[in-house]
Amino acid sequence: xxxxxxxxxxxxxxxxxxxxxxxxxxxxxxxxxxxxxxxxxxxxxxxxxxxxxxxxxxxxxxxxxxxxxxxxxxxxxxxxxxxxxxxxxxxxxxxxxxxxxxxxxxxxxxxxxxxxxxxxxxxxxxxxxxxxxxxxxxxxxxxxxxxxxxxxxxxxxxxxxxxxxxxxxxxxxxxxxxxxxxxxxxxxxxxxxxxxxxxxxxxxxxxxxxxxxxxxxxxxxxxxxxxxxxxxxxxxxxxxxxxxxxxxxxxxxxxxxxxxxxxxxxxxxxxxxxxxxxxxxxxxxxxxxxxxxxxxxxxxxxxxxxxxxxxxxxxxxxxxxxxxxxxxxxxxxxxxxxxxxxxxxxxxxxxxxxxxxxxxxxxxxxxxxxxxxxx
Ligand code: SF4
Numbered sequence: 001x002x003x004x005x006x007x008x009x010x011x012x013x014x015x016x017x018x019x020x021x022x023x024x025x026x027x028x029x030x031x032x033x034x035x036x037x038x039x040x041x042x043x044x045x046x047x048x049x050x051x052x053x054x055x056x057x058x059x060x061x062x063x064x065x066x067x068x069x070x071x072x073x074x075x076x077x078x079x080x081x082x083x084x085x086x087x088x089x090x091x092x093x094x095x096x097x098x099x100x101x102x103x104x105x106x107x108x109x110x111x112x113x114x115x116x117x118x119x120x121x122x123x124x125x126x127x128x129x130x131x132x133x134x135x136x137x138x139x140x141x142x143x144x145x146x147x148x149x150x151x152x153x154x155x156x157x158x159x160x161x162x163x164x165x166x167x168x169x170x171x172x173x174x175x176x177x178x179x180x181x182x183x184x185x186x187x188x189x190x191x192x193x194x195x196x197x198x199x200x201x202x203x204x205x206x207x208x209x210x211x212x213x214x215x216x217x218x219x220x221x222x223x224x225x226x227x228x229x230x231x232x233x234x235x236x237x238x239x240x241x242x243x244x245x246x247x248x249x250x251x252x253x254x255x256x257x258x259x260x261x262x263x264x265x266x267x268x269x270x271x272x273x274x275x276x277x278x279x280x281x282x283x284x285x286x287x288x289x290x291x292x293x294x295x296x297x298x299x300x301x302x303x304x305x306x307x308x309x310x311x312x313x314x315x316x317x318x319x320x321x322x323x324x325x326x327x328x329x330x331x332x333x334x335x336x337x338x339x340x341x342x343x344x345x346x347x348x349x350x351x352x353x354x355x356x357x358x359x360x361x362x363x364x365x366x367x368x369x370x371x372x373x374x375x
Contacts, residue, residue: 001035001056001057001058001098001099002052002053002056002057002058003057003058003059003099003215004033004052004057004058005059005060005062006032006059006060006061006062007059007061007062007063008061008063008064008067008364009067010067010071011028011029011030011061011064011067011068011071012026012027012028012068012071012072013026013027013028013029014026015027016330017303017330018082018084018296018300018303018304019087020122020184020286020303020304020307020308020326021204021220021286021287021290022085022087022090022121022287023084023085023121023146023292023295023296023304024084024085024086024087024121025081025082025084025300026081026084026086026087027063027086027087027088027090027091027108028064028068028081028086028087028088028109029091029092029093029105030060030061030064030091030093030095030105030109031058031059031060031061031093031094031095031097031100031367032050032058032061032092033050033052033054033057033058033059033092033093034054034055034057034058034092034093034097035055035056035057035058035097035099035165036055036094036095036097036125036126036165036166037054037055037056037162037165037239038125038152038162038163038164038165039041039161039162039163039234039235040140040152040192040194040224040226040231040235041054041055041231042225042227042231042260043091043092043093044230044231044234045122045229045230045260046227046229046230047227048092049288050092054230054234057095057167058097058099060099060103060105061105061214062103064105064109065105065108065109065112066113068109069112072108072112072113072116072118072275073116074116075345080257081118082294082297082300083295083297083300084119084292084295084296084300085118085119085120085144085146085292085295086113086118086119086120086121086210087119087120087121087123088109088110088120088121088122088123089105089122089123089124089148090123093125094125094126094166095109095122095124096124096125096126096127096128096129097126097165098128100126100128101128106132107131107132107135110122110132110135110139111119111137113139114135114138114139114142114160116253117142117143118139118143118324119139119143119144119145119146119295120136120139120143120144120145120146121145121146121148121151122145122146122147122148123148123150123189124130124148124149124150125149125151125163125166125167125172126166126167127148127167127171127172127174127175129175130178131145133178133179133182136179136184137182137184140182140183140184141201143295144185144291144294144295145184145185146186146187146287146291147176147184147186147187147246148183148186148187148188148189148220149172149173149175149176149186149187149189150187150188150189150190151169151172151189151190151207152171152190152191152192152193152194152197152198153169153190153193153194153197153198153203153206153207153209153274154170154173154203154206154207155169155198155203155206156168156169156170156215158194158197158198161238161242162194162197162198169210173210176188176214176216177214177215180214180215181218185217185219185291186214186216186217187211187216187217187218187219187287188207188211188216188218188219188220188294189219189222190204190207190208190211190219190220190221190222190274190370191220191222191223192219192223192224192225192263192292193221193222193223193224193226193263193266193270194224195223195249195250195253195266196243196246196249197243197246198248199223199270199273201273201277204221204226204270204273204274204277205221206279208274208277208278208283209281211281211283212227212281212283216283217284217288217291218283218284218285218286218287218288219278219283219284219285220285220286220287221271221274221285223262223266223267223270223271224262225260225261225262226254226260226262227257227258227260228256228257228258228260229296231260232254232260235250236250253266271315275315275316279375282374284373284374284375285311285373286308286311286312286373288373288374289301289304289305289308289364289365289369289373290365292304293364293365298335298336298337298361299329299335299336301360301364302326302329302336302357302360302361303326303329303330305360305365305366305369306322306323306325306326306329306353306356306357307322307323307326308369308373309322309356309366309368309369309372310322310323310326311323312337312369312372312373313372316372321348321349321350321353322353323358324348325346325348325349325357326348327348328346328347328348329346329349329357334345336357336361337361340358340361343357356368356369
């Protein structure tokens with residue numbers, strides 16, 4: 001592993017609108033690059049401009065904590081922070097990869113999150129997160145912490161091949177069990193499932209079954225993207241070595257486009273399997289509203305629930321105007337409370353959507369949403 005120490009100019013990334021997958025307005029990357037070296041990692045794709053040998057080198061933003069302290073301090077910000085979970089993880093480097101043992105940037109970031117009174121959502125593949133059990137428990141007690149782990153399956157053997165640098169799925173599940181036992185809400189990001197290796201209904205069901213056994217609060221599911229260039233070349237090289245007979249199959253479902261999307265037929269088929277199984281196990285497939293109702297302000301609560309409703313309705317094979325409605329609302333300058341009674345004047349909001357919005361404003365949820373989420 002080669003470590004390069006770099007100076008960052010800023011750490012906190014603000015999203016244009018709240019992210020309904022992570023329930024977050026803000027994210028941060030403390031490291032750049034990732035020595036976990038998952039063979040499918042899209043951090044290798046040219047668009048992310050991670051320099052150096054991805055998987056072998058990592059850049060450490062050594063001044064990250066000093067900058068983050070400045071960025072999070074409410075006294076230095078003219079605009080108040082939008083209420084949501086501060087996202088730690090995701091992006092192009094795991095916050096708990098091995099260098100974190102030495103630099104402890106993630107731990108210090110969590111200490112700042114606690115000091116300034118924010119909720120946090122941590123996403124990782126590494127059991128090193130257990131080192132920070134104490135501070136995560138404190139954040140959870142005063143605001144809230146969500147701990148999510150990503151998995152491509154719960155099969156230890158396949159994981160050794162596709163994710164050579166991370167603890168096995170069994171170990172990740174044990175860590176989740178410990179966080180759950182401490183009363184912390186936890187979830188599984190079953191993403192990406194790897195075509196032809198971890199996307200069978202049997203393996204998907206094993207993952208959902210394990211999530212249920214551990215008592216996880218949600219599973220978020222997604223298929224793999226494979227962007228032409230370094231990401232695809234690296235992945236195919238490994239497949240050629242281990243499963244040469246599969247190479248042609250990958251070429252057939254990844255025809256090559258700038259987003260690295262597989263064919264619609266392929267995504268439809270794995271989504272259908274996942275949703276059938278999740279429904280059977282009554283497992284929420286988005287972070288459910290009871291975990292963010294008291295964290296978000298009224299407007300964001302409506303946006304997130306509409307966005308999630310869009311996903312849930314489409315997965316159930318129903319028509320959905322809700323995603324567009326959420327987008328339209330996010331463009332409004334005035335708060336929703338002031339628009340109440342006139343919502344149908346906004347593009348994309350009809351009578352039914354308006355009544356759902358009113359219900360969310362009055363009760364914090366909607367019966368239709370609950371029905372689709374919990375079955
Ligand atoms: S842990 Fe995440 S960021 Fe790191 S190599 Fe694996 S997929 Fe990429």
